[in-house]
Amino acid sequence: MVAKSPTRVGHSQRAAVAVAATRAAVRRVPITAFLAVTAPAAKAARLRGYGAEVRVGGATQADAQRAARTFMAWTGALDAYTHDDLLTSAGAGTILLELAAAVPDLDTVVVAVGAGGMFSGITAAADSRGVRVVGAEPEGSRALHAALAAGTVLDVEIDSVAADSLGALRVCAAALAWARAADVHAVIVDDPTIIATRRLLWDRHRIAVEHGAATGLAAVRADSYRPRPGERVAFVLCGANTDPADLMATV
Secondary structure, eight states: OOOSSOOEEEESOSHHHHHHHHHHHHTTOOEEEEEOTTSOHHHHHHHHHTTOEEEEOSSSHHHHHHHHHHHHHHHOOEEOOOTTOHHHHHHHHHHHHHHHHHOTTOOEEEEEOSSSHHHHHHHHHHHTTTOEEEEEEETTOOHHHHHHHHTSOOOOOOOOTTHHHHOOSSOOHHHHHHHHHTTOEEEEEOHHHHHHHHHHHHHHHOOOOOHHHHHHHHHHHTTSSOOOTTOOEEEOOOOOOSOTHHHHSOO
């Protein structure tokens, strides 16, 4: 792609922005990342470490997205926010291939849903292999639920502890399409359960994840989804953009 400016811009996305920042640094292409004030300091520090200019502002991911779009309109920068990109979703679908290889008789995979890029890829791969998908969303960030209820993607209000990674204003059209095609079971989880599950992952397994990554397991712990006896269930624990300091603190 050719743009008026070689600058790349990203807004509050995890791996894609980090990869873009790393490649941009190697090629000496400037990158500007827009984060909401709710973004963990560890995420901003990591992006700066990759050489990105980080601009923090706005209460939500949607605010950061709007700031990024304004910046792109003024500068001609390229957008590195790729949640609705087909190839990016296909890459995320390889997560399911690895899970299926590790657990050949896998029945169900539980995936946290934000904008829907990873969800779309995993659901597409799971559907082709007869693996059921459960899509878990925070109670205060339910874009997929709203889209399924309305029959079309639409904006939702965001108010969740997991908003940094899952707080998408709306899901991509592919997420809605795959949720329908694969008969995805969509569930809601409240913030206290997400917080407790994140803590549990650290206390019991020494796995440090952000709140969004804990949402899938939280859905099962809260009985939002109840596996059948003998059902083999996998959870995708993605997203380590978190400050482990609060996990070390006494609760």
